[in-house]
Amino acid sequence: MDYLYSMSKIFFMEKSQSNYDRLLAAIIENPQLVSIGDYNPTDYESIDEALNSDNTVVKALAMFILSGNKSETQIYNEISNFLINNLV
Amino acid sequence: MIIKKITINNFRSYYGYNEFELKDGLTLIIGDNGDGKTTFFEALEWLFNTSTENIKATNISAKRKKELGDGDSDKVVVSIVFQHEDGDKIVEKSFEFTKHSDNIITSNFSFKGYECHGAERSLTDGKNLLDRCFDYDMRRYCLFKGENELNVFENDTALKALVAKFSDIREFDKYVDLASKMEEKSDRNYKRELKRDSKNEKEADELDKDIENLEDKIINAQKDLKKQQEVSDEFNVRIEDLANSEEIRAKYKQLQSRLTTLMEKRTHVANLSEINYNYKLLDDLWILCDFPQTLKSFQMKVSGANRQRRRMNDAYIEKRGRLEGQQDALKEITKNQQGGPELDWDIPGPQVLEEMIQDHRCKICGHVAPEGSTELEFMKQRLANYYKHIEEKTRKINEKVEETEKPLFSFNYLNELRTISTSLSGERQREIIQLRNVIADRIKFVVDRKEELKKIDEQIEELENDKKNLLIQSNLSEGIIEKDIKDWRGYYNQKQRADDDIYRLKSEIERNKEKLDEKEQEYSNLKPNTGMGKVYEKVHRVFFCVKKAFERARKDNLRHFIDKLTDHANNYLKRLNTGDFHGEVCIDVREDDRARIYLVSNGERIMNSNGALKTTMYMSILFAISDITTQKREDDYPLIFDAPTSSFGEIKEDLFYNIIDSINKQCIIVTKDLLYRDPETNTSKIQEQKLSNLKSFVYRIQKEEGFDSNDLSTISTHVERIK
Numbered sequence: 001m002d003y004l005y006s007m008s009k010i011f012f013m014e015k016s017q018s019n020y021d022r023l024l025a026a027i028i029e030n031p032q033l034v035s036i037g038d039y040n041p042t043d044y045e046s047i048d049e050a051l052n053s054d055n056t057v058v059k060a061l062a063m064f065i066l067s068g069n070k071s072e073t074q075i076y077n078e079i080s081n082f083l084i085n086n087l088v
Numbered sequence: 089m090i091i092k093k094i095t096i097n098n099f100r101s102y103y104g105y106n107e108f109e110l111k112d113g114l115t116l117i118i119g120d121n122g123d124g125k126t127t128f129f130e131a132l133e134w135l136f137n138t139s140t141e142n143i144k145a146t147n148i149s150a151k152r153k154k155e156l157g158d159g160d161s162d163k164v165v166v167s168i169v170f171q172h173e174d175g176d177k178i179v180e181k182s183f184e185f186t187k188h189s190d191n192i193i194t195s196n197f198s199f200k201g202y203e204c205h206g207a208e209r210s211l212t213d214g215k216n217l218l219d220r221c222f223d224y225d226m227r228r229y230c231l232f233k234g235e236n237e238l239n240v241f242e243n244d245t246a247l248k249a250l251v252a253k254f255s256d257i258r259e260f261d262k263y264v265d266l267a268s269k270m271e272e273k274s275d276r277n278y279k280r281e282l283k284r285d286s287k288n289e290k291e292a293d294e295l296d297k298d299i300e301n302l303e304d305k306i307i308n309a310q311k312d313l314k315k316q317q318e319v320s321d322e323f324n325v326r327i328e329d330l331a332n333s334e335e336i337r338a339k340y341k342q343l344q345s346r347l348t349t350l351m352e353k354r355t356h357v358a359n360l361s362e363i364n365y366n367y368k369l370l371d372d373l374w375i376l377c378d379f380p381q382t383l384k385s386f387q388m389k390v391s392g393a394n395r396q397r398r399r400m401n402d403a404y405i406e407k408r409g410r411l412e413g414q415q416d417a418l419k420e421i422t423k424n425q426q427g428g429p430e431l432d433w434d435i436p437g438p439q440v441l442e443e444m445i446q447d448h449r450c451k452i453c454g455h456v457a458p459e460g461s462t463e464l465e466f467m468k469q470r471l472a473n474y475y476k477h478i479e480e481k482t483r484k485i486n487e488k489v490e491e492t493e494k495p496l497f498s499f500n501y502l503n504e505l506r507t508i509s510t511s512l513s514g515e516r517q518r519e520i521i522q523l524r525n526v527i528a529d530r531i532k533f534v535v536d537r538k539e540e541l542k543k544i545d546e547q548i549e550e551l552e553n554d555k556k557n558l559l560i561q562s563n564l565s566e567g568i569i570e571k572d573i574k575d576w577r578g579y580y581n582q583k584q585r586a587d588d589d590i591y592r593l594k595s596e597i598e599r600n601k602e603k604l605d606e607k608e609q610e611y612s613n614l615k616p617n618t619g620m621g622k623v624y625e626k627v628h629r630v631f632f633c634v635k636k637a638f639e640r641a642r643k644d645n646l647r648h649f650i651d652k653l654t655d656h657a658n659n660y661l662k663r664l665n666t667g668d669f670h671g672e673v674c675i676d677v678r679e680d681d682r683a684r685i686y687l688v689s690n691g692e693r694i695m696n697s698n699g700a701l702k703t704t705m706y707m708s709i710l711f712a713i714s715d716i717t718t719q720k721r722e723d724d725y726p727l728i729f730d731a732p733t734s735s736f737g738e739i740k741e742d743l744f745y746n747i748i749d750s751i752n753k754q755c756i757i758v759t760k761d762l763l764y765r766d767p768e769t770n771t772s773k774i775q776e777q778k779l780s781n782l783k784s785f786v787y788r789i790q791k792e793e794g795f796d797s798n799d800l801s802t803i804s805t806h807v808e809r810i811k
Contacts, residue, residue, distance in 0.1 A: 022257045026645065030637035036629055057630055064267070064634060072266065076273045083627040 020047035023065050033057065056086040089222045089725045090171045090754050097165035097182075098149040099131045100124075101791075103804030110726075110756065114749045114784035117758045120772040123790045124805035125758040129233060129730040135166045135181045136227050138215040143183040143194040154801035156187040172221040178202040179214040222725055225249055229713050233730040235699065238706035239685065240713070241675075247683035251649050254716050260645065264638045271628075271635040278628035279611070281621045288614045295611050302604045306597055310679065313593040316586045317678055323583035324684070327695065330572050330579065335698065336562040337576075340569050343555050347548065354544045361537035363530070377527050379520045383512050390509045393502055401496055408492040415485045418478070441471040580695075650675050650683075656712030657705075663747050664704040668740075671697070673705055685709060699735030704744070707732065714753060726754040733761055742778055749782050779811060786811035 017025075027033065028050070029041045037057025044050045050062035060079050067075040090112045096102040101124045108117070108128075119125045134142060145153075148164055156162065167180035184196040201217030202209040222230070232238050240246050252258065279296070283289045330337070369375040436444070436452065444450055445467050448457045457463035559566060612629070616622050657673040664670075671687040671694050678684070687694040687705055697705070710727055718724045733741050741761050748755050762779060763772045772790075779786060788810045795802040 019258045023260070023263060026257055026260075026641040027634070027637045030633070030640060032633045033637045036633050057633075060630060061634060064270070065263070067266070072269055072273075075266070076270050079270065079631075080274060080277075080627055083630055084623050087623065087626045087630070 018047065020065050021045070023047075024050055024062065027061060027065075028058070033061070037061075056083065056088075059086075091168050091726050091756070092171055092176065093169040094132070095165065095167050096128070096131045098152045098162060099134075099147060099164050099166055100127045100149060101803050101805040102127060102131065102807075103149040103151045106805070106807045108787055108807065109785065109809070110754070111785050112754050113752070114745070114782070115754075115756045116745070116762070116782070116784055116786045117756065117789060118760065118762055118774065118786060119758070119789035119805075120760050120763055125760065125789065126233070126730055127805070128789065129231070129728065129758055131166045132168075132728060133231055135168065135179065136218070136222075136231065138199070138218055138224065141183070141197045143197050145185065145192045145194055148185050148192065148194075149804065150801040151804050153185070153187070153192055156185075158187055158189060161186040170221070176204040177217060177221060178204070178209070179218045181214065225253055226717060226725055229710060229727075230725055231728050231730075232710070232732065235703045235706075235732055235734055238703060238710065238732065240706070240709060241683045241685050244680075244682045247646075247677065248681050250653075250713065251646055251681075254649060257645065260638075260642050264635075264642050267631075267635040267638040271631040274624070274628040274631040278621075278624040281618065281624045282611075282614055282616050285617045285621060287617065292611070292614060295607055295614075299604060299607050299611070302600050302607060306600045306604065309593050309597045309600065313590060313597065313679060316589040316593060320583055320586035320590060321684070323579045323586065326575070326579045327583060330576055331695070331697070331702075333562060333564065333569075333572065336558060336564065337569055337573055339558055340555070341573065343551055343558065347551050347555070350544055350548050350551065354541065354548065357537050357541050357544060361534050361541055363534060368530075373520075373523060374527055376520050377524050380517065380524070383509075383517060383520075387509045387513065390502070390505045394506065397497065397502055404492070404496045408489075411485060411488045411492055415489055418482050418485055438471055438474055441467055441474070445471065646677060646681070650677060652716060653709070653712050656715045657708040660708035660711040660751075661705060663751070664708060664744060665701065666743060666747065668701075670701060670704070673708060700733075700737070700740050703732060703735055711751065711753060724754065726756055728756045728758075730758045731760070732757065733759065736761075742781075745778075745782060745784075749784050774810065782811070784811070785809065 024044065024047050028044055034041055037055055039053075039055045039058050044053065044058060047062055047065060050058050051066065053059045053062070060083055063079050063082065064075070067078075070078075091110050093110065094108040096106045096108075098104065108115070117125065117128060134147070143164075152162055161184055163182050163184050165180060165182040167178060167182075169176055169178050171177075178201065180198075180200045180202075182198050182200075183194050186193050186195070199214035201212040201214040203212055203217070228243075229240060248261070252260070279292060283292050365374075440451060444457070445464060448459065448461075448464060449455065450457055450463060450467070455463060457467065555566075559569075562569075564572075612625070616625055654673055654675055657675075661670050661673055671689040674686055674688045674693075676684045676686070685705065687697050687701065707729075714725065714727060733744060736744060745757075745761070748757070760772075762775050764775055765771070766773045774788060786809070788808050789805050792804045792806045795804075
């Protein structure tokens with residue numbers, strides 16, 4: 001229910017939020033991600049906060065969201081290498 | 089965006105400058121056929137179409153073109169003034185036209201925009217201004233011509249576009265795809281690393297095969313599912329098409345059934361009204377219908393003949409008696425010659441004469457008659473004549489007696505005739521007299537049947553006319569309707585089969601996905617023994633979770649949008665069908681994100697919803713989209729409909745306009761509803777009573793009087809605000 005509630009929040013998000021923030025909000029509370037990343041989703045309300053996080057999963061998620069116009073291989077290599085180096 | 093004013097200048101029938109002031113709510117533009125309703129709608133379509141210029145001369149008022157002198161110019165202009173965010177804006181589309189030697193040359197297309205700031209206004213690009221204030225994607229939910237265009241989800245990409253517009257998360261699909269590809273790459277890398285460990289290699293290979301096998305099954309099932317959904321859609325469209333004409337088909341079936349019954353009755357009555365005179369005259373003895381008269385005449389003749397016979401017989405007997413008397417008298421005379429009685433004194437008998445001859449003396453006068461004297465010769469002559477006469481008379485009498493001795497009636501014909509006469513009278517005669525009544529009854533029956541036949545023929549003709557009118561009104565041929573009636577059941581069965589297959593395939597896909605998850609789980613349970621293997625496993629797990637999180641978020645996002653849209657739509661559906669059955673709107677989202685709208689009642693799909701209900705369903709979706717736009721963007725846009733209520737009955741129409749009038753949404757409806765034909769003047773007039781119930785602005789558009797029905801250049805639309 002909490003998760004669905006958060007989804008409904010996405011739908012009527014603040015207009016000031018960027019598309020990246022909204023994407024993050026749509027994903028960050030996913031129970032599997034929370035479980036694997038062991039983080040508190042309420043700590044991350046913006047993509048900047050996620051990118052600056054010490055949590056590897058949250059930061060990788062932010063990198064993925066901010067991947068922009070890079071090629072798939074570039075994105076994969078960057079995130080994959082980051083995870084390989086930082087996952088404990 | 090609220091449109092405050094529309095101006096149309098020299099656009100087709102809108103000759104010169106024409107202005108419509110609008111309100112934030114319902115505005116009705118009422119006109120009869122050919123009065124310029126569709127032209128109004130198309131003028132707005134032309135204005136809102138930012139992709140083409142379209143400065144064809146056919147868009148210019150024919151009346152204005154004709155008025156122009158050689159070298160003269162004028163402009164076609166369509167513009168709107170609308171309120172948007174911080175102030176009023178104007179977009180104006182125009183082009184010039186010039187007459188050169190009876191040819192019209194169009195030029196100088198212009199699409200201007202103005203932003204008003206108080207009393208000042210700044211010029212800008214009209215296309216950009218329009219796209220900014222009322223973007224292209226939303227404009228397709230704004231203009232609707234007729235009832236057939238109302239279903240926005242006919243367009244397979246509509247739902248995706250709407251979700252993209254309203255979810256606030258752009259490029260969601262792109263991220264879902266990207267996350268999926270990342271997961272695939274990490275999965276390949278992890279598995280490659282896993283297989284480097286000989287302990288896991290065999291098990292990983294088997295799992296790979298199983299996974300590959302399951303993936304193939306899922307892909308094939310998805311292909312089949314897509315195919316079956318297309319089949320289901322196709323038959324659904326056909327069924328929907330047929331449902332549109334359901335009312336016509338029902339009426340046709342009713343007419344046809346009545347016609348068949350009447351035709352059968354006609355055949356039956358026609359058979360009854362026919363008489364086989366050969367059979368009746370000869371076999372049923374109708375030929376004898378006049379026999380009683382003939383018989384009577386015959387009997388009278390026989391009776392007359394009998395009387396005549398008797399009379400003849402009596403005369404015969406009398407005649408014979410007379411002859412016999414004469415014969416007897418002659419015999420007596422002859423006998424007297426040999427000593428019979430004397431003749432009278434003045435007739436001396438033959439004996440006296442013979443004596444006088446012998447005596448040469450007349451005993452009567454006493455004169456002497458010597459030999460050779462005249463007196464003696466006279467007496468001799470007289471005696472000779474006497475004997476000659478007696479002889480002649482005797483001969484004649486004998487002849488007559490001989491004749492009378494023959495039988496008077498030598499044949500028995502008259503008796504035979506009497507026997508026939510007797511045999512034909514009595515019971516036989518009564519039967520034949522009765523025959524006359526039978527014939528009269530039968531002929532009366534036939535006359536009645538012919539009268540009945542006439543009435544049946546009149547009814548058949550009426551029904552045939554009804555059928556012709558129905559076919560003309562529906563624009564369908566009899567063959568097509570007959571075919572539709574036959575196809576209906578077939579389509580329904582085929583759709584049902586496709587739907588069953590869809591259900592089966594969906595279940596199959598779900599099962600195989602679960603199996604796939606289990607296999608993936610088994611894979612993840614394979615613990616790599618190398619250090620890097622363990623790292624790759626963790627990396628893959630993160631990518632896997634990211635992919636799943638995006639997929640789920642996207643799905644929930646879509647579901648949430650659909651639920652919201654459905655809630656709003658059902659709210660409108662209920663209002664638009666107040667006091668009537670309406671069911672509930674259901675939006676079915678397919679695997680490929682295509683959406684289909686239909687009505688349900690108690691969870692069951694309503695297959696044959698009537699045209700008006702379907703129209704209100706599609707309108708409800710449009711109002712719901714508009715609501716969501718308002719909520720999401722703090723902005724609104726008008727809904728413009730051209731003749732959306734053609735399937736509505738009069739009561740439904742009234743209700744519809746009253747409800748639309750009370751909805752807080754700008755609607756412009758171009759229609760010929762609320763008009764009626766005045767039989768006295770044979771002109772269309774507004775139903776004032778109905779109009780008085782509405783709060784809306786109402787414009788009446790109609791052709792200026794005095795036009796020539798064969799000359800387009802005499803046509804111009806007169807615009808008048810009547811409320």
